[in-house]
Amino acid sequence: xxxxxxxxxxxxxxxxxTPAVFGDERGYFMETYSRRDFEEAGIDMEFVQDNQSSSKKxxxxxxxxxINYPQDKLVxxxxxxxxxxxxxxxxxxxxxxxxxxxxxxxxxxxQFFVPKNFAHGFIxxxxxxxxxxxxxxxxxxxxxxxxxxxxxxxGVEWPMPEGMSEEDxxxxxxxKKWGGIKEYKK
Numbered sequence: 001x002x003x004x005x006x007x008x009x010x011x012x013x014x015x016x017x018t019p020a021v022f023g024d025e026r027g028y029f030m031e032t033y034s035r036r037d038f039e040e041a042g043i044d045m046e047f048v049q050d051n052q053s054s055s056k057k058x059x060x061x062x063x064x065x066x067i068n069y070p071q072d073k074l075v076x077x078x079x080x081x082x083x084x085x086x087x088x089x090x091x092x093x094x095x096x097x098x099x100x101x102x103x104x105x106x107x108x109x110x111q112f113f114v115p116k117n118f119a120h121g122f123i124x125x126x127x128x129x130x131x132x133x134x135x136x137x138x139x140x141x142x143x144x145x146x147x148x149x150x151x152x153x154x155g156v157e158w159p160m161p162e163g164m165s166e167e168d169x170x171x172x173x174x175x176k177k178w179g180g181i182k183e184y185k186k
Contacts, residue, residue, distance in 0.1 A: 003031050006041040011088050011095045015043065015113040016102050017074075030109060032076065033134065043113055045072050047134035052078070055124045055131065057161050059170045062121015063087055063147040063154075063178070070116035072136035080129030081105035083159050084112050087119040087147060089184065097181050099156050119147045123169070125161045146178035153181050
């Protein structure tokens with residue numbers, strides 16, 4: 001392996017990946033994905049779609065999941081900084097309803113592997129962030145599900161961007177309408 005370091009999280013299946021970065025006076029180089037390295041780390045799937053989004057400070061996206069066509073996701077930040085969150089929705093899991101969060105930034109270059117059957121979301125902490133992710137299944141527009149970002153039964157501890165409060169957050173109308181985990185049915 002050698003080109004990535006993989007940290008397991010307190011929720012089984014979630015992994016934080018740090019690529020080896022090779023730098024000199026010109027800048028740096030890193031492999032953001034190598035199937036061989038990921039397979040050796042126990043992350044063995046085929047990614048079929050890459051997505052990228054751009055968001056400004058205070059944007060909160062999530063918590064999203066796919067209902068009938070769940071996706072594994074490998075997420076990273078190309079510029080800026082976000083707090084990225086995954087919530088376990090796996091039936092029978094001992095950590096069902098639990099969340100884990102990690103700061104992803106262009107500076108730390110960390111990636112977050114989120115397996116199928118997790119809800120996922122992030123909040124932008126920097127002035128601007130570009131977020132890129134690989135998915136193991138194609139996007140199906142009529143297959144979206146979500147959970148309320150501030151569901152007290154999940155209890156995500158979202159860090160607020162500097163100078164902002166919860167009232168200042170920018171959340172889509174769709175994301176404001178999701179129910180809590182008690183209403184979620186698989």
